[in-house]
Each structure stands twice: as C-alpha cells, then as structure tokens.
Amino acid sequence: MRAITFDTPGDPDVMTAAEIEVPEARPGEVLVKVSHAGVNRPDVVQRRGLYPPPPGASPILGLEVSGSIAALGEGVTRWLPGQKVCALVPGGGYAEYVRVDARHCLPVPEGVAMEQAAALPETMFTVWHNVFQRGMAREGETILVHGGTSGIGTTAIQLCKAFGMTVIVTCGSDAKCEAARNIGADHAVNYKGTDFVEAVKQITGGQGVELVLDMVAGDYVARNMQCLAPDGRHVTIAIQGGAKAEINMAALMMNRFTLTGSTLRPRSDDFKALLAQDIAENAWPMVGDGTFRPIMDEIFPLEEASAAHARMEAGDHIGKIVLAVAKG
Secondary structure (H helix, E strand, O other): EEEEOOOOOOHHHHHHHEEEOOOOOOOOOOEEEEEEEEEEEHHHHOOOOOOOOOOOOOOOOEEEEEEEEEOOOOOOOOOOOOOOEEEEEOOOEEEEEEEEEHHHHHEOOOOOOOOHHOOOOHHHHHHHHHHHHHOOOOOOOOEEEEEOOOHHHHHHHHHHHHOOOOOEEOOOOOHHHHHHHOOOEEEEEEOOOOOOOHHHHHHHOOOEEEEEEEOOOOHHHHHHHHEEEEEEEEOOOOOOOOOOOOOHHHHHHHHOEEEEEOOOOOOHHHHHHHHHHHHHHHOOHHHOOOOOOOEEEEEHHHHHHHHHHHHHHHHOOOEEEEEOOOOO
C-alpha cells in the first residue's frame, strides 16, 4: 500500500511516498481502507522528531481517518465490511490502510462527506474531553479559546455555542477574527494588536471567564489566570509557547482556580473507547443533524503531505487540513 514515511526528522520535505505492507487487524480491531486523513499539529511535531509515537503505535503519521471497513479482527461484531466510519488512531493515518481499535470508530452520518469525516475525530475527542469532561463546561458560562481558527478552535466554538456558552477567542489577524465570528464566536480578539487580558476584562465587565482552553502555555498561563473568574478552570492541551510557566500561587489559592491539562494520544485504549461512547451519545447527534460541521481549509493529495505540513506551519489555515488518500 502507499504510505507517507520519513527516515530522519526535519522539515516537511523529509516526507516521501513509499510502498509498505498492509497491516492486519488484530483481535478487537478493524482494518480501515482510508479515504481521507486529517493533518494535525502533533503530526508536525512528530515529523520534527519531538513527539515519538506511543509504544505499539504505527510510526507512520496520522491521528484520524475516514474510510470504509475492509476487514474485521477476531471478536468484532459491531461493524460490517464496507461500512463508512471515521476513527481516532494512535498513528498510521497517512496510508491507504490502517488498523484501528474497533471501539474508536464512529459511523459517518448521511450527508457528511468523507473529507469532512476525516476532520472530525482528533479535534472532537480533544475538545469534548478537555472542555466538557475535564473543564466541566456548563451552559451559561463563558470560555476563552486561544487559536480560534485552528481545527481545535473552530471545533470548540461550535460545540460550546451548541451547549449554550459564550465564546471569546484569540486570533492572529483581523481576517481570522472575522472568520471566527462567522463560525459563531461571540467575541474575537486580535492578540497581535490587543492585550487579550484587558479585552476579556472589558468583554466580561471585569468578571472574567469560567474556563480557558489554552494551547500556548509558557507565559500565557499567568495571563490566562488574570482572565479567570473565581473558581475558574484552566485547561492546557499544547505547549506551543513553552513547557514552563511561572504563576502566582497566592492568586490561585485566593480565587480557587483549577489548573489542569491532558494529552490524548498516550491515553489507554479503554479510556478512548469510553470517550468515543460519550461523544456518540452527546455530540455525534449534532453531526448527524447538521448542527455541527468541521470547518475545512484545504485538501491535499496524499503525495503532497509535505505541502500540507508547510501550510499548517505557516499558520494561515482556517479550520482543518486534510489529505485525500484514496485515488479517484
């Protein structure tokens, strides 16, 4: 089968198309014939040599796919050959076939294109767990989301609005702020020209937000804490601004803040299965009825994965970047 591989870490051009063996579905797994594969920030970090796959995972890039069931592993009864699914995978998505824990698949609803389906799992799983489970988001609350036009940001906007929240996002340009508002954000702040801490205070009348979804870390953590209302929750899901932060612990104690965070990829298969079930019950109906649709940026052929990574690293994209794997 065709797959994208790289021998040594580096820039996007280290990736090349290669012919490798088709994997076999193990007990409890399905083999998916891949239609499309989502491109995500962790793929870029792995390609640079800074994010190795977890033990037992494929070294091939790609954390989410859409496609059809090609084969069933022993003990799998839920899915049927030929059924359209999308799935969260720990690796292996940039290939014509990928083996997947059967519990990590979700059905592709009628009316959802396969390129859209491939853009759903990674961001949906990440946002659902970190905003609604770990962040305990509730109707009527206000959330601050950094990177409002990223795949995570556009997903968070739509899900939070669907559950009755007020959404403030930060973006790197006025054009991106306008795009975020068009997607559904109540307020968008251009962090390059405006202090987002002061903007949040003004927007909330000095009350602050109940929840921050942070992808930056570093010196943003202390600034995010200034945006939080008493009893506010701060959830970190990436460290693009640095792994270390200096915070005022007295402010944390006096305001009863909760600082937490998570990474999804290394979590156990059982955890991801429970998360998939929760999403299927609570969020997937919105995909089925059209309330939620992923915001799509650009689709590249599999062989142009390097161009897809270059676009992501340039930071100009709005929404999800996807690879078209199946030919024709």
